[in-house]
Amino acid sequence: MKREPVLRVVGKMLIPYMLVFALYVQFHGDFGPGGGFQAGVISAAAVIFYAIIFGLPAARRVMPEALVEAMVAAGALLYIAVGFAGLLLGGNYLDYFVLDTDPVAGQHRGIFWVEVGVLVTVSGVMLKIFYMFAGRQRED
Amino acid sequence: MMAVIVIALIFQRNLFSVVVLAGIYSFLMATVLVALDAVDVAMTEASVGAGISTVLLLGALHLCGGEEAKPLQRGWLPLAVTLVIVGALVYGTLRLPAFSDPHAPIHTHVVPRYLEQGPKETGVPNVVTAVLASYRGYDTLGETIVVFTAGIGVIALLRRRRRDKDGR
Amino acid sequence: MQAFASHYTYWVTVLLLGAGLYIMIARGNLVKKLVGLSIFQTSVYLLYIAPGKLIGGTAPIVSEAYQVYSNPLPHVLILTAIVVGIATLALGLAIVVRIREAYGSIEEDEIVAADAQAGDGR
Numbered sequence: 001m002k003r004e005p006v007l008r009v010v011g012k013m014l015i016p017y018m019l020v021f022a023l024y025v026q027f028h029g030d031f032g033p034g035g036g037f038q039a040g041v042i043s044a045a046a047v048i049f050y051a052i053i054f055g056l057p058a059a060r061r062v063m064p065e066a067l068v069e070a071m072v073a074a075g076a077l078l079y080i081a082v083g084f085a086g087l088l089l090g091g092n093y094l095d096y097f098v099l100d101t102d103p104v105a106g107q108h109r110g111i112f113w114v115e116v117g118v119l120v121t122v123s124g125v126m127l128k129i130f131y132m133f134a135g136r137q138r139e140d
Numbered sequence: 141m142m143a144v145i146v147i148a149l150i151f152q153r154n155l156f157s158v159v160v161l162a163g164i165y166s167f168l169m170a171t172v173l174v175a176l177d178a179v180d181v182a183m184t185e186a187s188v189g190a191g192i193s194t195v196l197l198l199g200a201l202h203l204c205g206g207e208e209a210k211p212l213q214r215g216w217l218p219l220a221v222t223l224v225i226v227g228a229l230v231y232g233t234l235r236l237p238a239f240s241d242p243h244a245p246i247h248t249h250v251v252p253r254y255l256e257q258g259p260k261e262t263g264v265p266n267v268v269t270a271v272l273a274s275y276r277g278y279d280t281l282g283e284t285i286v287v288f289t290a291g292i293g294v295i296a297l298l299r300r301r302r303r304d305k306d307g308r
Numbered sequence: 309m310q311a312f313a314s315h316y317t318y319w320v321t322v323l324l325l326g327a328g329l330y331i332m333i334a335r336g337n338l339v340k341k342l343v344g345l346s347i348f349q350t351s352v353y354l355l356y357i358a359p360g361k362l363i364g365g366t367a368p369i370v371s372e373a374y375q376v377y378s379n380p381l382p383h384v385l386i387l388t389a390i391v392v393g394i395a396t397l398a399l400g401l402a403i404v405v406r407i408r409e410a411y412g413s414i415e416e417d418e419i420v421a422a423d424a425q426a427g428d429g430r
Contacts, residue, residue: 025183030264032369033179035272037391041187048195069295076288079281094277096262107262111273114280121284122391125291126192129398132298133199136405143320146327146347155339162343169350176361177368177378181353184390193346193394200339200401204408218334226326233318237359246359251381259370267368267380268387276384283388290395297402 011053018046026119030108036115040122047123048130056134068128075121082113142168159197166190180268317358324351336416338404342397349393356382356389 026039051059086095096110097103142165149161166189173182237246258270272280328351331344360379368380404414411419 029269030266032266033183033268033367034266035180035269035387037387038180038183038187041184041192045187045191045195072288072291076284079284083277083281094281096274096277104261104263107274108264111262111264111269114273114277115269118280118284121291122287125287128291129294129402130195130199132294133196133203133401133405136203136298136300138203138205143323143327146324149343149347150327150331150335155337158340158343162346165347166350169354172354173357176357177366178357178360178383178386179367179369181357181383181386181390184387185350185353188390188394189346189350193397196394196398196401197339197343200405203405204339204414218330221333222326222330225329226322229322229325230319233315233322236315236318238315239317239358239361246381247362247379251379254380255368255370255377265370267370267377268383271380271384272387279384279388283391286392286395290398293399294402297399297406 007053011049015046015050018049019043022046026115029115030111036118037122039115040119041126043119044123044126044130047127051130051134056131060131063127065128065131068124068131071120071124072128073121075117075119075124078117078120079114082110082117086110142172155201156198159194159201162197163190163194166193180266318355321351321355321358324354338407338414338416339401341416342400342404345400346393346397349389353386353389356386 022039022043025034025042026036029035029039047059047063050062083094086098087093089098091098094110096107098106099109100106145161145165145168149158149165152158152161167186169189170182170186173179173185254267254271254275258267258275259265262270262274264270264274325348328344328346328348331347332341335341335344360382362376362378365376365378366374368377368383370377407419408414411422413419
């Protein structure tokens with residue numbers, strides 16, 4: 001499919017915007033609809049779009065399998081680590097108000113890191129599942 | 141219109157068109173959700189249901205190869221069971237609160253507190269994000285772990301092992 | 309008639325639920341069953357979110373211009389439910405792919421017949 005000039009050009013124009021939109025949705029989740037899950041799915045969709053147009057080996061060069069597998073676990077670990085940070089700084093597990101001297105700023109910080117963890121895990125899992133389905137040959 | 145799509149889906153045998161119809165259904169559901177003021181949920185449903193779900197179904201169809209479903213030979217039992225369940229549910233929903241009733245129990249217990257105190261305590265105007273990440277943070281942790289489990293489950297099921305004895 | 313106007317949303321939900329349930333139990337193709345499952349799940353999302361809407365309210369993002377907000381609590385629960393639904397779909401499709409490789413078909417009656425044959429032949 002990478003020989004089709006229309007798809008190649010449109011893909012190269014759209015994919016950066018999709019990634020930027022995913023980051024916008026992530027960071028504006030506080031003020032409008034959005035948040036970690038939507039952003040994770042949109043960023044995975046951008047890389048899947050790239051893989052469909054330019055082929056799976058090209059996508060594997062951009063996002064190697066080891067990196068995607070690491071992302072799957074890293075996001076969940078980040079979320080759990082934020083919880084432990086609350087524990088170590090004096091509150092209960094997953095308390096955010098102890099993360100900063102001002103409790104509201106602490107909540108902001110906690111919510112930010114938690115959403116980043118969700119983004120990393122969700123986009124890693126969606127991408128990994130796509131790699132597994134698309135990379136498998138048909139048996140017959 | 142959603143009812144039309146779903147009925148068409150029931151009778152379609154070509155699996156590729158089933159997948160396309162499911163994507164259309166997801167987008168229609170997302171518009172209905174926007175009409176119900178659920179903007180976060182609509183964005184998630186549109187991206188997940190119509191985007192990733194369609195991609196995964198097409199990937200699975202490519203691997204499974206079956207393009208036509210066989211015609212039905214079940215008889216009337218499934219239809220009868222479905223109609224009984226639908227009837228029971230309609231009877232059950234007669235006692236639920238009317239649409240958009242401000243005195244329904246759903247609006248009275250903890251939600252006014254979230255709506256008033258949420259932006260003040262967390263500094264985040266989007267109450268859904270505040271509840272999701274802060275007030276109900278444990279549930280979101282569980283959900284992240286569910287997504288993680290799905291990922292490693294698919295890895296475990298579809299990983300290719302190089303065995304020299306078995307074909308599996 | 310009064311009951312119809314005020315409970316119409318619940319009945320739409322129940323109809324979609326019935327359609328999804330029918331696809332799941334009455335069709336033999338495994339991929340179509342999974343699509344029926346996801347239709348069933350979306351109808352349940354509608355069942356939760358519809359009672360939260362207040363006519364004249366707006367989306368639950370607090371700002372100066374609005375006083376009445378729709379209920380945010382079901383939104384949170386359904387957000388989780390959507391993500392869990394797609395996790396289920398992904399795992400289900402992976403199992404269907406493995407079944408296809410083991411049995412050669414994804415039609416339920418062919419698989420059951422192959423199992424019965426293998427069971428009798430032993």
